[in-house]
Amino acid sequence: MRYITGGIALGAALVLGTLATTAQATAAPTQPARTGGLYAPTELVLTVGQGESRATSTIQRAATLSCRPTATGTHPAPKAACAQLRAASGDLSKVTGVVTNRACTKEWNPIVVTADGVWEGHRVSYTYTFSNSCTMTDGKGQVFEF
Amino acid sequence: MRYITGGIALGAALVLGTLATTAQATAAPTQPARTGGLYAPTELVLTVGQGESRATSTIQRAATLSCRPTATGTHPAPKAACAQLRAASGDLSKVTGVVTNRACTKEWNPIVVTADGVWEGHRVSYTYTFSNSCTMTDGKGQVFEF
Numbered sequence: 001m002r003y004i005t006g007g008i009a010l011g012a013a014l015v016l017g018t019l020a021t022t023a024q025a026t027a028a029p030t031q032p033a034r035t036g037g038l039y040a041p042t043e044l045v046l047t048v049g050q051g052e053s054r055a056t057s058t059i060q061r062a063a064t065l066s067c068r069p070t071a072t073g074t075h076p077a078p079k080a081a082c083a084q085l086r087a088a089s090g091d092l093s094k095v096t097g098v099v100t101n102r103a104c105t106k107e108w109n110p111i112v113v114t115a116d117g118v119w120e121g122h123r124v125s126y127t128y129t130f131s132n133s134c135t136m137t138d139g140k141g142q143v144f145e146f
Numbered sequence: 147m148r149y150i151t152g153g154i155a156l157g158a159a160l161v162l163g164t165l166a167t168t169a170q171a172t173a174a175p176t177q178p179a180r181t182g183g184l185y186a187p188t189e190l191v192l193t194v195g196q197g198e199s200r201a202t203s204t205i206q207r208a209a210t211l212s213c214r215p216t217a218t219g220t221h222p223a224p225k226a227a228c229a230q231l232r233a234a235s236g237d238l239s240k241v242t243g244v245v246t247n248r249a250c251t252k253e254w255n256p257i258v259v260t261a262d263g264v265w266e267g268h269r270v271s272y273t274y275t276f277s278n279s280c281t282m283t284d285g286k287g288q289v290f291e292f
Contacts, residue, residue, distance in 0.1 A: 041193070041205060041207060041208035041209075042208075043191045043193075043208040043209060043210045043220060044191060044210075045189045045190060045191045045210070045262060045263035045264065047187070047189075047263075047264055047269075054269070058267075059187060059264055059267055059268075059269065061187060062187035062188075062189040062263065062264040063187075063189060064189045064190075064191070064210035064211075064212050064219060064263075065210075066210050066219075066220050072220070073210060073212075073219075074189060074212050074218070116191060116262040116263060116271070117191035117193075117208065117210075117262060117263075118191065118193060118205055118208040121204075121205055122205075123193075123200070123205065125262070
């Protein structure tokens with residue numbers, strides 16, 4: 001029961017926080033608004049690594065991506081990435097599974113991309129392996145463009 | 147080989163980007179600096195959910211936390227959270243395993259906290275279950291204080 005009470009208090013704090021922001025309080029928050037309570041959370045960590053699988057790959061780059069209430073994160077183009085994810089209803093396989101006419105060599109120099117976190121309240125853990133950097137060029141989408 | 151070349155080009159772009167930022171270029175980036183190349187990435191998604199396990203819990207809140215180059219994210223206190231993680235060398239079990247003298251009831255109303263992503267280049271996937279909200283009060287640390 002204490003937890004539920006805490007939840008209500010949290011909700012009230014969030015509403016107050018929102019009002020304060022609207023009224024442009026002098027103590028302006030330096031961080032983006034908290035997503036809890038108002039929106040189903042959408043927060044992801046994306047990685048790009050060299051290797052065959054999630055377990056064995058060496059992470060080369062990583063970025064955070066939050067899509068609610070606004071597109072933000074260390075991702076260099078969060079708006080475009082969130083737009084693409086939203087268009088795919090959060091289905092990452094539709095983002096990375098792009099088929100193109102690009103001619104690629106067939107060498108095996110795999111690159112693993114991963115996405116972990118939450119999409120609209122649902123847990124996400126996604127892995128996709130590109131056979132080499134050429135196949136990744138079109139296949140990475142906006143989401144893994146970092 | 148193409149990939150390695152791309153990596154060097156990326157590094158150069160990042161250095162140029164950093165210089166441009168230092169010189170306060172008019173086209174100022176609206177997003178935090180990219181972490182790839184200069185720092186081992188540290189990017190996490192943290193969740194708090196009701197339930198017994200990662201698989202079955204309902205996510206109530208989620209936040210992103212980036213600790214390099216600066217502490218940022220949708221986490222409400224990224225500096226404090228990153229400081230606590232750094233003090234524990236990224237070991238989340240040291241953050242959530244705090245023993246206190248707080249008297250708690252023993253009812254089973256579990257709360258699951260998770261952390262996924264990358265800590266200094268290494269993949270992280272952490273789950274901890276608190277038996278109820280009382281045990282979570284001290285045990286959540288700064289990291290899960292959102």
